[in-house]
Amino acid sequence: MTVIVTGASGHLGRLVADALLESLDPADVVLVSRHPQALRDLAERGATVRHGDFDEPGSLTKAFEGGDRALVISTLAVGRRAAQHRAAIEAAAAAGVGHVVYTSFPNPVPGHPVGPIATEHGETEDLLKASGLDWTILRNATYAELQVMPGALAVAGGKLYTNAGSGLLVPVSRQDCAAAAATVLATDGHAGKTYDITGPEALSQDQLAEVLSEVSGRRVQVVSLSDRKLTWGLMRYGAAKPVARAIVAFGKAVREGYYSLVDPEVSELIGREPRTLRDVLIANRGELLASV
Numbered sequence: 001m002t003v004i005v006t007g008a009s010g011h012l013g014r015l016v017a018d019a020l021l022e023s024l025d026p027a028d029v030v031l032v033s034r035h036p037q038a039l040r041d042l043a044e045r046g047a048t049v050r051h052g053d054f055d056e057p058g059s060l061t062k063a064f065e066g067g068d069r070a071l072v073i074s075t076l077a078v079g080r081r082a083a084q085h086r087a088a089i090e091a092a093a094a095a096g097v098g099h100v101v102y103t104s105f106p107n108p109v110p111g112h113p114v115g116p117i118a119t120e121h122g123e124t125e126d127l128l129k130a131s132g133l134d135w136t137i138l139r140n141a142t143y144a145e146l147q148v149m150p151g152a153l154a155v156a157g158g159k160l161y162t163n164a165g166s167g168l169l170v171p172v173s174r175q176d177c178a179a180a181a182a183t184v185l186a187t188d189g190h191a192g193k194t195y196d197i198t199g200p201e202a203l204s205q206d207q208l209a210e211v212l213s214e215v216s217g218r219r220v221q222v223v224s225l226s227d228r229k230l231t232w233g234l235m236r237y238g239a240a241k242p243v244a245r246a247i248v249a250f251g252k253a254v255r256e257g258y259y260s261l262v263d264p265e266v267s268e269l270i271g272r273e274p275r276t277l278r279d280v281l282i283a284n285r286g287e288l289l290a291s292v
């Protein structure tokens with residue numbers, strides 16, 4: 001069985017490739033990227049590396065050739081992603097790939113506060129389900145690694161400014177998202193399933209501040225702000241308006257419960273307990289303390 005991974009040079013793509021090269025015969029692993037030269041080390045481990053770009057559908061015919069299962073890693077081009085993902089799904093079907101696995105997002109429903117960042121995933125899920133292919137959807141929760149940079153600012157200033165209220169967040173490590181994807185690609189029984197790939201615990205902002213304090217050794221206090229005050233504060237400290245708005249929309253989504261799900265089945269999928277946020281912050285302690 002030949003397994004294809006798109007976006008293989010990204011953070012998640014490389015981790016999935018690495019896991020597949022451990023669990024499968026490397027001759028059965030095909031890595032597709034816009035930057036095949038960045039995957040030389042994985043080619044040396046026996047993977048086949050091919051060029052493929054969702055913006056150039058012609059490149060995908062060759063990229064997907066001979067594949068049985070493909071992981072389509074969602075892109076970052078918000079506003080254009082549904083079209084990009086459609087191109088990937090259509091090319092996979094045309095090349096005879098039988099099963100497409102897609103990296104989605106928690107609750108990708110209309111009306112989500114983060115807008116197209118979420119809803120384009122919902123559109124792609126619908127496209128995939130209507131494609132006639134076997135499908136599996138991996139709704140990856142917020143990466144725990146994305147808490148390191150804002151965490152470093154909170155550690156440096158001693159204050160965690162937030163509009164998330166009493167909402168809960170369930171950060172998951174990229175490593176665990178990759179392990180889940182590799183399992184779904186390399187083993188049977190996952191067709192027609194949607195998995196929520198979450199971390200092991202739902203954290204309030206107070207709990208987040210506690211973990212930041214514990215790992216950094218510096219006191220971090222929560223400062224709750226309204227959406228308006230947080231937008232204003234972020235812009236006052238140099239954030240561009242779209243960035244400030246995106247951060248505030250994320251906090252609003254946390255407050256409204258869009259990211260609060262914990263799925264205990266992740267441990268079955270990856271064969272161990274998923275990492276906690278604390279584990280990830282400890283692994284990135286240098287970066288967490290970089291601004292102190």
Ligand SMILES: NC(=O)c1ccc[n+]([C@@H]2O[C@H](COP(=O)([O-])OP(=O)(O)OC[C@H]3O[C@@H](n4cnc5c(N)ncnc54)[C@H](OP(=O)(O)O)[C@@H]3O)[C@@H](O)[C@H]2O)c1
Nearest residue numbers: 007008009010011012033034053054074075076141142143
């Ligand atoms: N769960 C979360 O918290 C979270 C947060 C941010 C993003 N995401 C989503 O998860 C994805 C993977 O995360 P990551 O951390 O690995 O992101 P990343 O390191 O920034 O990688 C971006 C990914 O998008 C691929 N890509 C971009 N444009 C493409 C195109 N035109 N055709 C094909 N592939 C394209 C890249 O592939 P190549 O460069 O190898 O071609 C790469 O795999 C992101 O792209 C995004 O959709 C999730």
